[in-house]
Amino acid sequence: MHPSDTTKWKLISVAGLKVCPVKPRHQPPRYLRPRARIHFCLTRLLWSSGFAFGLWGAIALPSRPAETLRVSWADTNLDLPVSVLENFQRTGRFDRGFGFLNVLVPEATLKEARTALSARLPLSPEVLRPVLTNTDTLEIFLQQIGSLIRPQPGESGAAALRQALLTASEQPQGLTLIGLIKAFPGPLMQLDLDTGLKLFQRIRALEAETGAMLRAIAAQMQEQPSLPSRNFRPAQRGPYTVRQQNWDWVDSDRTRRVPTTIYWPDRQGLSLPVVIISHGLGEDRGNFAYLAQFLASHGFVVVLPEHVGSSSRQFASAAAGFANPPGPQEAIDRPQDIRFVLDRLMLEPQWRFRVNTRRVAVLGHSYGGFTALMLAGAVIEPEKIRAACSSVERLMLVPSASLQCSLGRLPRDRYDLRDPRVVAVLPISPFASKVFEPAALNQVQTPTLLWSGSADLIVPTLAEAIQPFQRLGSPNKHLVVAVNATHFSVLGESQGPATRLPPALLGPSPELGRRALQQVSLSFLQTYLLGQSQARVGLTAAAAEQLSNPVMPLLFSEQLPPAIARQN
DSSP states (O other), X not given: OXXXXXXOOEEEEETTEEEEEEOTTSOOOGGGSHHHHHHHHHHHHHIIIIXXXXXXXXXXXXXXXXXXXXXXXXXXXXXXXXXXXXXXXXXXXXXXXXXXXXXXXXXXXXXXXXXXXXXXXXXXXXXHTTTOOOHHHHHHHHHXXXXXXXXXXXXXXXXXXXXXXXXXXXXXXXXXXXXXXXXXXXXXXXXXXXXXXXXHHHHXXXXXXXXXXXXXXXXXXXXXXXXXXXXXXXXXXXXXXXEEEEEEEEETTTXXXXXXXXXXXXXXXXXXXXXXXXXXXXXXXXXXXXXXXXXXXXXXXXXXXXXXXXXXHHHHHHHTTSSOOOOTTHHHHHHHHHHHHHHHHTTSTTTTTTEEEEEEEEEEETHHHHHHHHHTTOOBOHXXXXXXXXXXXXXXXSTTHHHHHHGGGXXXXXXXXXXXTEEEEEEESOOOTTTSOHHHHHTOOSOEEEEEETTOSSSOHIIIXXXXXXXXXXXXXXXXXXXXXXXXXXXXXXXXXXXXXXXXXXXXXXXXXXHHHHHHHHHHHHHHTSOOGGGXXXXXXXXXXXXXXXXXXXXXXXXXXXXXXXXX
């Protein structure tokens, strides 16, 4: 895109922040209009409390629901009967001796509070139960939430909140804030408003900072020289018929199963290029079968190992009490799964001479993105992770912190799982902020494309994409931000007993997310795995313009604007 183009572009509003280029005739997407800001902030608060990776183990609590909400602020307590809150939620006015709030609180704030109480949050019982975490993250979770919501003064509110979330989510109207308050066990629910307001202010400040950075990237794209549109055409399914085979391999050295599905093109030739796709936490091979089939149709051999310690099947077994939830060792087992699969390919007569395992690309989603970065050379040091996780306030601003900080309990001082066969990586919504020191990311010298969704509540764009991207040492690195996309906007259908995610967590159009990821992945792999220099146009602003949609525009950057780089 270039300012001199005959088609003018402008910046549209996302969550009140002008961040993405679209043609003027398109209206701003309704997905993140003012009412959705309330959903976003409330959902972000719950996810940041650790529920992205949950809480494992029930604690017996009184079943009597809360009768009073005590709001503590500046050494002052205000006890609000829950019945008064219910009436306010119905009528918009306080009664029964609390009418002074109608005068003291601005009208706009009253309206927002009423909407917030009844806003339905996208967390169903089916979502909450399977993502309950383990004892490794329990202590961290207690630190995160216990200082904000408590059943009694001085007591932790984590266990009570867990019970209230599950109870409230089962109500016919779904999970709402008023339902959560009513379901809170015990006669009193205490909210530390000082802590809550500080957290909310930090979240709003981070939103503003993220918006400013995305606007800068969008402006940078507009300044890039425009290429003729004929230089890039979105690819359709490739010319090759795709074949598929399942393997049930076992790594005897670790006594660990590594079930694997391989998709390959029906074509002649030796040394076919290999791509590994690593699924995320609570996912499985099926979630990226659509991407594997697409890439295989273009000539790649695509290998999808299942990480049995963190798959959807493992989560279902753990939720039913038949297996242990994933612990920190899973962070080490995952890269070793991929190294094992590459070794095993060379032992199979069918593949030994047909694939080139000396030059491999790894794509990974979420936990799989972290896995890809480790294979590319990013080192984790548990002692430094523990230091990064020492600030409770900072933890609450990074929703995936519970999982990241649990890796601080790994026994060794340093873990370097770099594999020289991995020559390109594409981390999709990875987590990195707590587990990788800046110097560790600087060790990643392989070509890297980092994908993020601007509406990702699990791994926020600023902390987990923009800042890590700046620290990558590779001279060939690309940042792609899918505006309005969530953490789950690129997932396909699961093959296992996966939880059905609500639309709010999938984003406005998962189909657009999957299609964009297919195109970006193909261009990246053709450029850096096959050495086809002409494919690089698919990673430029010209390609972003063609791949963008008013619902999900794409922002591309190879080097952050100077103003952003100085901040990071």
